[in-house]
Amino acid sequence: MSRPVIFDLFHTLVHGADDERDRVVGEMALMVGVDPAALVAAYHATWRERLVRWDVEETIRVLAGRLGGAPTDEQVTRAAAHRRSLARRVLGSVSTATLDMLDALRDAGHPLALISNATSETAEAWPRSPLARRFDVAVFSCDVGVAKPDPAIYRTTAELLGVAPAECVFVGDGADGELAGAAGVGMTVLRTTEHNDTDPSWDGPAFATLRDLPTLLHQPPGASGSTGRASRTTPTDDLR
Incomplete structure (x- = not known):
């Protein structure tokens, strides 16, 4: 797999x-x-x-x-x-390019999950969004009562996927200390800057556009992976 x-x-x-x-x-x-x-x-x-x-x-x-x-x-x-x-x-504003990237990952056999620090109205809107059908698991802080970077939210998501955290790749912009939280439970971490350069202090691998992600994931083991570190945990309060 x-x-x-x-x-x-x-x-x-x-x-x-x-x-x-x-x-x-x-x-x-x-x-x-x-x-x-x-x-x-x-x-x-x-x-x-x-x-x-x-x-x-x-x-x-x-x-x-x-x-x-x-x-x-x-x-x-x-x-x-x-x-x-x-x-x-x-x-509903998700780009066609992002949806195509997710479809490419699914076609390549990657199970997909979401972890979002989000309030209840986002979780309510999720099932009708064009993103929802592309994900196997979606975990919202408002539903589970914990938020990133609490290790529990990452472990819960991995458990729902039926895998260990160390088997997972986490992709995020870095808000709320999420990159360090993912690395702390053993996930491989990739930082995206497509929408916002949220955590430039992160010393792990980063990429500028989501369309590059499938290529990064198919590089030889170790070429894109890093536990890295993050020094900023300031919340961005996106739609929260």
């Missing part, structure tokens, strides 16, 4: 849509009667809770309440729908 390949999602397979996310959160603030800039700041400050604990409705209620708001159920539902619409748009 060809080696399983595990991908990050935002800034790896699709753009993170950071500016659009902040715009949408500001619009949600108007829907629930709080200050837009304050709600955007609150979203950024609570990235960890939103990744592993709160769904979109709870996030809106909690953060609006902290900002002095008291939104009705109807207002919360409307704001949540706005956020869910963003998730669908971003997942």
